Amino acid sequence: MLSNTPFEAADIIRARKPGFTPRVALILGSGLGVLAEQMTDAVSISFTELPGFPISTVHGHAGELVLGTLAGVPVACMKGRGHFYEGYGPGVMISAVRTLKLLGCEMLFVTNAAGSLRTEVDAGSLVAISDHINGLPGSPMAGPNDERFGPRFFSMSNAYDAELRELVKATAKEKGIKLHEGVYFCCAGPNFETAAEIRAFKTLGADIVGMSTVPEVVAARHCGLKVAGVSVITNLGEGMSPFQLSHEQTLKYAAIGARDLVALIPAFLERLAGMPRSA
Template identity: 55%
Template sequence: MTLDPHAAADFVKEAAEGFVPRVGIVLGSGLGDLADKVEIVADLNYQDIPDFPQSTVEGHAGRLILGRLGGMPVICMQGRIHYYEGVDPKDLAIPIRMLKILGIEILLVTNAAGSFRKKMGPGSLMMLSDHINFTGLNPLVGENDPAFGPRFFSMEEAYDPTLREHLAAVAKELKIELHEGVYLHYLGPNFETPAEIKAFKTLGADAVGMSTTPEVLVARHCGLRVAAISNITNLVAGMSKTKLSHEQTLECAKLAAEDLEKLVIVFLETLKRELLKAHLRSTENGND
């Protein structure tokens, strides 16, 4: 059965009548507490939203929260869906297209990831500068829907340079160390072998995880600006004596959760001012 993002969007619009989000936020494993900081307008379970894929992984609550965070109208996905859960890859386009229909202009994605750098250990934050999609999967494979975007599109600046500058400036202001690097998406659900890790390092990866590229691909296809942050929960296989596990991921995600929350909230406050300035400049130019 083909899922319809319009059906999902219509349901959400009815639940939060008159509310138009500007920023969509996707929260990864163990990072859902940020949603509790939202001044809630509507709080929906994924299972109640028609034509919406369901999250089945521990640490992903499966809630859609609309409200204000840092003064910005946001819609927050508390939990995401992964390829390894066995869904049709096309279904991963539904949440982001729904967010686009609801009015967002910017997508902020977070994830939990393993680090290739000893100096970027558990508790660190890494802003994505680029990614490597090692899964061989893409939610946009198949017939293109021109209502959302073109058949072919560029990924040269998948992670918006201006948004990255804002994030870096906010982190500096808050005295939060924000690393920057390339994220590699591994299919999972198993963790990587040491040989795979060696290959990924050669490819240029700085961090590895099992998510994010589907959302970013769909967002860029439909013209959304994207920023993304990895919460580093472990060093990759072969760099630490600690055995990798999902339980460890959830536990270590808490190490940088406070910094991540501060960073996102102040980023949204700053972003609100910048969007207002851009709107005023646009209005002034229109009146010339």
Template identity: 50%
Template sequence: MTIAAKAAAAISARYSGPFPKVALVLGSGLGGFGETMQVTEAIPYAEIEGFPVSTVQGHAGRLLIGKAGAADVVCMQGRMHLYEGHPPASLAVAIRALRRLGVETLVLTNAAGGLRPDLTPGSLMAIEDHINLSGFNPLIGPNDEAVGPRFVDMTDAYDPALRALLGQAAAAQGVDLKRGVYLQVAGPNFETPAEIRAFRTLGADAVGMSTVPETLVARHCGMRVAAVSLITNLAAGIADHPLSHAETLSESAKAFGPMSRLITDFLGKL
């Protein structure tokens, strides 16, 4: 039995009802969304065999199963990052376990730094595409054809139909939803001004330390993906002050209302 299969079995042992078709991953400072859900079952990651455990402030590390508004959803209240020391392949376990349980659509959120003048703190950005400069990929290693193909097409990594639904949800909620390209670095340090200049030249609009591994794994196993970045700071060399994780959490809290309305409306449209 694979690690993902063992994790799926551990979840099934705690929750035997019909499993949601939609999974939501909450990024830094966004864990409060989980507290707004009608939760049927809450399972700490540490109690799920094979799940890496979140260690970062702002990531509770619980799997929540229940409703967000009228939508059935399984929610990862906190994620795992490469910079925590998890082997890249271990980041695939949670997504593959959820896929085994019947999840078809993955909705990702993150906190990110803005690289455009209009992506100021508090802005929301639908991810249209990504650039992986982390140096890692959770798909490296032997491939299980029963899970997905050796070589995965990433042309529409972020599903166009889901992005259209995000736009509709934003309009319905009066939320200004921008669009752009997300670039992932490994972290945990923030980027240098020279790196930010290089990233802008490459075509990136926002930069962060997550999301791409989950997208790669989800697409590999046939899941549709949508993703939204909450811009918590202007990137190094653009901001006029030193960057900190405290600012990330503070700005996430300030923008929680619009993000919560957007995600709730979007989930209801799926």
């Protein structure tokens, strides 16, 4: 039996903010929730009130949906996300992403904290995600397909939309923000990677590594949402520096990188506001 949970969550959200149709869905990763504080006319709803939304167990993930306007664009912002390592499985974000689609979003902008596999891209840097490698055990879309949202088989050829990425890059250049570009490797976690794994991921063509994002991006592409993504680099991968990795380090450097991201995303949205909505 197919789940109506996304429809139930969408109804609750519409009742809390009547007449609101978000154009952009924004997912904020570890330590990046400060961006939601810039939103105007905002209404916050705890994930605990929304069927199908993941209840985060991770420090730094607030676990609430904020609806409002950012840089003139109506936005639905998830402060926090679910992760495979919390025991939810790879389909952890499907229902939430589908709810965002039902609300009227045309694109998903994902952010995360990630480790760098390139020595020149150090802690505090920003990286526009160009593609990903799924290191989770299986696809989020395994199991019965819900044709109401998308087809059984679907392409991931433009998973991170090239036009949106160019817009992000142009915005960064205009604002004087240094923005790298690279492929994101998703690990299951919660342990950080070994030095040998980091060497293997580099060989496979990855530039950055983390424990999130892929579940929601696959779900977004299945239901037709375009995706843009930016990672905040919090550390070099294991074996690439003398420092021991920790979640505290992740939050510390996420806050440093967030300064640029907090300038970049509203400026990107300002550009987007001048463009027509997708059909």
